[in-house]
Amino acid sequence: xxVNALVFSNNRRYRVARHALFWMLWIxxxxxxxxVYWQGRYPFGTTLGESLTEVGLSTxxxxxxxxxxxxxxxxxxxxxxxxIQMGLLWVLFSTFFVLAFQWYNHGIxxxxxxxxxxxxxxxxxxxxxxxxxxxYQINMEGGLAAAIKLGKMWAIxxxxxxxxxxxxxxxxxxxxxxxxQPVFLINALDKVERLSAIRxxxxxxxxxKIKNLLLYVIYDNNQASVSLEKELALVEEYIGLEKTGNxxxxxxxxxxxxxxxxxxxAPFIILPLVExxxxxxxxxxxxxxxxxxxxRVADGHLQxxxxxxxxxxxxxxxxxxxxxxxxxxxxxxxLYPESHELRVTITSEQFIVDLKVNLxxxxx
Numbered sequence: 001x002x003v004n005a006l007v008f009s010n011n012r013r014y015r016v017a018r019h020a021l022f023w024m025l026w027i028x029x030x031x032x033x034x035x036v037y038w039q040g041r042y043p044f045g046t047t048l049g050e051s052l053t054e055v056g057l058s059t060x061x062x063x064x065x066x067x068x069x070x071x072x073x074x075x076x077x078x079x080x081x082x083x084i085q086m087g088l089l090w091v092l093f094s095t096f097f098v099l100a101f102q103w104y105n106h107g108i109x110x111x112x113x114x115x116x117x118x119x120x121x122x123x124x125x126x127x128x129x130x131x132x133x134x135x136y137q138i139n140m141e142g143g144l145a146a147a148i149k150l151g152k153m154w155a156i157x158x159x160x161x162x163x164x165x166x167x168x169x170x171x172x173x174x175x176x177x178x179x180x181q182p183v184f185l186i187n188a189l190d191k192v193e194r195l196s197a198i199r200x201x202x203x204x205x206x207x208x209k210i211k212n213l214l215l216y217v218i219y220d221n222n223q224a225s226v227s228l229e230k231e232l233a234l235v236e237e238y239i240g241l242e243k244t245g246n247x248x249x250x251x252x253x254x255x256x257x258x259x260x261x262x263x264x265x266a267p268f269i270i271l272p273l274v275e276x277x278x279x280x281x282x283x284x285x286x287x288x289x290x291x292x293x294x295x296r297v298a299d300g301h302l303q304x305x306x307x308x309x310x311x312x313x314x315x316x317x318x319x320x321x322x323x324x325x326x327x328x329x330x331x332x333x334x335l336y337p338e339s340h341e342l343r344v345t346i347t348s349e350q351f352i353v354d355l356k357v358n359l360x361x362x363x364x
Contacts, residue, residue: 012287023059030055042118050116057112058104065097065138066145074149075312075348094142098134202244209241216267228263228302228359232256232295235271239293242278250281251290258297263359266335269328270295270304273353276324277308280351286311300360307352325353336361 034051035044069090077086110120124130192206216234239252274293281289291308325344332340339361345352 069142070149209237225264226267228265229260255294302357304355
């Protein structure tokens with residue numbers, strides 16, 4: 001478990017540890033390589049000190065180049081399919097850092113060698129060969145960083161697919177049996193039990209919200225349609241319940257506009273979408289989490305945009321259709337045939353669910 005957390009966790013402590021370990025091994029590798037090169041010509045202590053200093057001072061350049069690849073080019077261009085732009089920027093970055101390393105080799109390394117009593121480096125006058133050699137070396141480093149990043153992304157994607165298969169096996173038998181059965185009430189009761197020992201003052205407000213949600217489940221779950229105003233009020237109750245007892249690191253923004261008077265919608269369309277978002281947020285290891293819900297009603301049309309944060313390192317290669325969303329999509333196909341649109345988008349930093357429904361064209 002500790003090794004898995006060190007590799008995959010987005011907890012700051014684990015991230016710092018794995019990056020520190022990588023760069024420590026990086027410095028050790030090149031230091032040993034230089035010591036072997038100078039072996040027998042200078043004392044071991046001299047070559048160790050000079051090699052460690054030379055590699056250590058150049059490592060920040062390697063770090064900036066590698067991090068520009070994995071934290072800028074890959075999330076902003078590769079994940080979004082902008083392959084040509086990424087390739088051109090990669091070449092541009094490589095050229096810039098080749099020049100930076102040339103400055104380091106000519107301006108810093110000779111002084112280091114002199115300080116340790118070793119001869120200065122001999123530079124080739126064949127500038128194209130020097131450029132291509134450095135270009136090759138730095139892109140070996142960038143390629144290694146990208147390979148580690150993408151390998152980690154592949155492993156995360158496989159873990160996600162395994163979780164979806166398990167969720168599908170658990171939920172699939174109920175897909176055709178009736179309305180979606182919400183699980184948030186069980187989670188809410190678990191939360192009440194957990195907080196009752198440490199923050200008992202929160203319990204009365206939570207129980208009231210759970211009571212309202214429970215009544216809604218019992219009496220409105222089997223109706224053909226419910227008041228949109230009531231559905232949204234229950235959504236706000238549920239959001240309040242999820243925020244209760246959570247640290248300030250969870251930020252939820254809700255924006256609603258339009259006239260809801262007289263509008264009706266099939267029950268448990270909106271609430272399960274929000275529940276799914278909170279469930280995914282809860283499973284992610286991030287120092288700060290956020291959710292943004294925007295809803296607009298105009299002329300019998302509902303437009304909803306729900307987004308929640310995700311770690312940059314989590315998979316963006318999936319289509320985002322979890323079993324819960326598939327179930328909601330099936331209900332929409334039955335209740336609002338050809339009069340709705342449900343779209344899921346995954347960016348490097350956020351999951352986004354867009355829903356559009358013509359409320360006047362429901363199947364009665």
